[in-house]
Amino acid sequence: MISPLLVFNVEPLDKSLQVQLQCNIDNKTKPLGALGTIEGLALQVGLIQNTLTPTLERPVMLVFAADHGVVEAGVSPYPQAVTQQMVLNFLAGGAGINIFARQHNMRMRVVDAGVNHEFPAHPDLIRAKVGMGTNNFLHGPAMTAGQCAQALRSGRALAHAEAASGSNVMGFGEMGIGNTTSASTLVSVLCSLPVEQCVGRGTGLDAAGVARKAAVIREAIGHHQVSAEDPMQVLAIYGGFEIAMMAGAMLGAAERKVILLIDGFIATAALLVASRIAPEILEYCVFAHCSDESGHVLLLEKLDAKPLLNLGLRLGEGTGAALAYPLLQAAVNFLNQMASFESAQISRQEGS
Template identity: 55%
Template structure:
């Protein structure tokens, strides 16, 4: 059996935790008055091991890939929408383009395995493993070699960003039927009942939702998955974009970067990585709770609190982009807000 790629991910350095907390408490405000922003400031300071953390070259990377399981009509949209949306990303017309531009986030688009040949190499990172995965209703979605390569490709792309001084990174995805893949991964890695992991994705009606559940239930039975090995589960039911997300998360943590997590699929990819590298979780900030059914349960399983709950279910990294200004606010108040002593304000606490 193939082994998971090796990354060195230490626990975040907490030697400055007490000093950071004191610095936060000494700002000109009642203790705890900035709520979750104070938690954010403490976490970012610990990740960077700094009393004056900075966010350099903030970047969002969107990985796109197609899924063979889409042939079973588990999405209301045809597979062709994947490549059409990638072209929309490259043309600057998608929601993630708008939000990335608004918040001055560098946006990178990756072809992880789209069933299309693109003619825009200068705007697209070509990391294509294959023209979509296999249909996991009948056979594993990818080979171990493909899965391993996808993880390594995701890691390589993040290393390149880190070399360019990026220390805050978020990830998005695009792939018709990838909520189907993510639902199975979540079920098998958490033992949460499949029915609670399967949602409407891009807008299935009740009949479509029932069909999606039945297809996934049959696929799990067909593949006879008895292993709890994250790599085997990922190779059997995952997508190339999900596997690249796994590698991207691992490498970002190995580089000591602040990681901003998007919605359901992005969190499922993180789950795969955390099963192998538990310390990875401490590098992650969860942007929002998606409207997709399983996401809330997955966040509860991980014991994490998302920053926002806006009933979003778009993917693309859109939730991460929307939440990024909160990270900016956390860092800015920590670095620029006066202390009681500096402002000559009485501290009654």
């Protein structure tokens, strides 16, 4: 069970301004509902910030990285060393997420939650290592209950620090060879979905590789027999340090009433765990996209989430969240800058 010392205080949204926000949206110089999803996004941001004039301040992309012991079971076509190599690529500015984050003036922080490598100091690197990668959950829990709690607490502290520095919108991404296996297992157990529906190609598995991954997950689930009613125990047994720390950061961000930009399958799996700890967190979430991982569409349905984009992405890293950020900007700018019928002296539709 969740430790009584680890309580997340995520408050439900204050809806006191909802009627006025909706009135302002409807009074813009457009037919009712003509901006579709952008209108709903503007309303959500206004409610999160509890203001009629929301702003986006110091957007930051948090990319959590860690290694996974289950890689020993042959669930990835890439060796574990790629995790550390990609972290170095992030820090050098050469990865996909670096390009998209720079394009949209998002700061990027790389969080070493548990990579099997010691990195030199770097201004964009946050050292929060819980361990040198998780254990192979085929043979035992991926992490201890204490390590799981440590990861959640560290993520929460990180998000609180970013909010204290002025950030009110945070994107969440990840890197970790083997983490689609971990995420697929979490989704299967917590959502009571068949393993086959939760498993995809990950970093490029062929059909035989996907079948192998599914077999590993089924064996692990049969071995542990953990209750879906205990999300922290499920996370400790099947999770990764980056997934656990990301879940803690999401909860911490929501505690500070920050907008959460949720990336793809693995980030949404972290959110799934977080939502079982504090269901109110979902009100703070903007779902960036539906990834090409087969389990993601089912997971989004379970969370009643409506993603902004569907681009066939399956890179991770937070790339989908960064690509969706301009839509968030558009929603805020529309709410704050678009003329009303009154200010523009434009006649309304008859009967409105």
